[in-house]
Amino acid sequence: MPTRFGKVLLGLACTPVVFLTGCPQQQPVKAPTPQAPPTITATPVQQPAASQVPDYAARAQATRVQQLITQVDRSYNSGLQNYRAGRLDAARMDFDASVDMMLTSGLDIRSIQQLNDEFERVVTAVNALELDALKQGTGFSPKLEAAPLDAANDVTFSPDPELTARLNAELRTTVSDFPLAVNDYVAGFINYFTKSPGGHVHLLRSLERAGKYKDMIQKILREEGVPQDLIYLAVAESGFQPQALNGKSGAGGMWQFMPFAGAYGLTRNGWVDERFDPEKSSRAYARYIKELYNQFGDWYLALAAYDWGPGNVQRAVMRTGYADFWELYRRGNLPGETRNYVPGIIAAIIMAKNPQQYNLTEINPEPPAVYDTVPVGSQVDLRLVADVTNSSVATLVSLNPSLLRLVTPRDMTFDLHIPAGTKDEFQKRISAIPEDKRVSWRFHEVRGGETLSSIAESFHVHASEIASVNDIADGSALDLGDELVIPVAPVNTTSASGAVHIQRYTIRKGDTLITVADRFGVSVEQLRRWNALRSSHVSAGKSLIVSEPVRLAPQGRGARKKSSSAKASTSAKSSSKKTVTASKKPSSSSAKRRR
Template identity: 55%
Template structure:
């Protein structure tokens, strides 16, 4: 297996060197997938563990190299607000300054907002330039998805509510943005290394989990404030690092952001970071004055959550609850491979109102097949042959797995499972065996490495004797076909209501820049930002 993994990796390197980035990503994914799905505990095998670490580190190195040259192994995304603001010219407009000072007098904020020429320059850029205006409109609209969640976390930690606007500068409230220059990722732009209380492995990256990343952000910004005693310095430290800001304070004797700004004791990026956030807060709190009162924020994301300890694909989960893999990817942006991790607890988010339906239907599908199989809700007029063509499998395989006897009429069924096996999946033995003369359940069980009790249960037998020519299930068949159509109708209505509550709509996801497919950095994702200039460092 290690040879096969190395071959896939070397093919990826070759494609990478030739500029075929999508092909390279596919090769790298396949190399990692082989180890993750081999069925051998990687950590318990020194050779496999060493190979896994080698491959992951090598792929990450190539990814970072690609990021420094452009968009990495992913498609480009719209710039973050901070990246867009690099176009700002900061010409001081006395009118903008006067208007901002007037707005400040009536603006309520739990941060010490001020107006100066730099802040006014950002206000001018975000409200009067085409690029700046488009950026702030999209970001404030998208903020509706996460505002309630972020404010709850900030309140729980006893932090100012207006610290939410750091997410505007960092990502524009996009949970899967990756900074091209530094590799920082997620709504709060955490580095791929560092101790933030966020897990990261071959299956998921919690930097891209909006709630967990927000909790990590709250802990970090609170620690910055506890160390530095000033909110402007705490915000600057989020960009530059608390240690670096502390040393600047010690060198100058001034624990004041604006004094450090005037004395040029801060990096240029950090000097602009705090004024930008002040400007955004003022604009967001005075939408009418700045012509933004027509913005309709996206509806907050509301989900059901199930805890999995098995691997299930987002495609199968979407089939089961009547959603799409794209919508489920939006609800689970931390998943890197479009599937939940095996043998590890994971909180899978589903459209509101579908948890019970998911748990009932997933229980009917053997656990070891939930990563690749599909689920098809039968509609009026469906035939076995038509369904088989749709999923590119044989009608006989569908019939065997669903215990459909004779004919192609599916009118009496609520749903069928589809035994899809991708080329990367291990070849499974046939689900059916035709007994021969001399066979018994004991000999069949021994031949296929199953138990006699399993064979009896799968084939509804009470005796160990079987006649020649009997067709036996020698692996667990699916049990979803007997459900009533009335149940499906009720479940579909429940899902439709839940989805409306969740605000998971085409307009609310694709248009606002949310993730369109399952995985980060090239694994069918729509977001990986590209800028080599901004390099947030959250130490």
């Protein structure tokens, strides 16, 4: 199949006229190609003309913005080096730091053009790199696969009159709420998905993954008044993979929306990207495809507009005088991608509705995604969530694919999905941990053979700290099933003004360079180099630099300033086990694009 086209989403300054695709000067935001990610360089702050000398406050802000952009670029490029070297954890820390510096700077990002450009550039680049790691199977999520239509990119189809005639006969008994047409173009895709081993496997896996989301998506389509069989548009877009990302255009998610802030009523910032939320993005898809249908009055043209852009389709109709997809196809007025896009989706619908005729009876659909939802208004680390729900970080990442980090956002409410049946347990257990400690503290249920010392060692904390927070008296033994709050210390790198400082740690009795290095995820040699140490001996009370400037330690990513309180307000220890956006639709002339 030919190279995918990028569509342009109208900016706010564009008048929503049906015949325009976008502002002439506006181009889609390009995410970097993962194989050759760019090195970001600082964008100079534009200086005013001599005749327009700004006041002192303006000059001071311009200087501060330039310094911030320089720091952000340094952190991003450090992450880029780590990414290229395969050090994904270190890269993630650097990338998080580059975004955190802007979010916590105290500056109005959107009102300062240079800073807004920097924010959009960094977030787009980081998202592309992090999701590319997932595509390679190096993240918490499974390795991403090509969508079926992507797999058919270079395939050509010869007419098969016999197959077309048989399909027309079968169509009489195929029940669908979407208008189905069979011709040589549709038959070509059915032939490919049936006889090509690669095409058949890709379609099979897509339909298996669909089982996880089918009930939810079809419910949304029904509520929005959209044919439920349009669920199979996801076969063409992503193969039902919620974290699918196009490295060239930056389009992402199951429905492959472009990364424009606020478009389609989906939130996108340094913490979350709702294009990757299966439920919210499906709602956005249903509303957008219905809007396109209302504009063109034809489902095939609506699909073409979804792929190529409504402005492009409108112009093709006006040029030829034909508001008919197949006529535009035959006259060569559509790009190759769109020519394949519509018949490919029709083929997927027909085959999914008739599995026995097309050797799809071996499909083993993934079980429906079921989960509890808890609104979270402050930051919570997913490792803590995994602790209190007796699940794993991988499970939580799978349930919350829109999260760009292993921590929920600050300053906004996030609908956190947790394993079904764990909501009550989550709320009881999380209440034992102060809100400002939930980015670093952990939760642990005592297992057989464990002691306070062994638990402290596993979390790299001191046993006395666990005892203090949980009101455990000296000499008291732990019982099987006891629930403990683990006070893992955060490392804070960002001040209230947004300045980034070197991370330091004060040596405590019993610490060694090895235990400190292990605690902060660095090497002993790095500690020696950063602190100019000539030996491995360190004395209690000595302050050590535990990371390079501008890099966040794992526990400190997005952490709030440590409060003066050292204890949880509620004891979590017991002698026996106890349970402790306004929607913004794109204009009718806007265009989404992906690949």
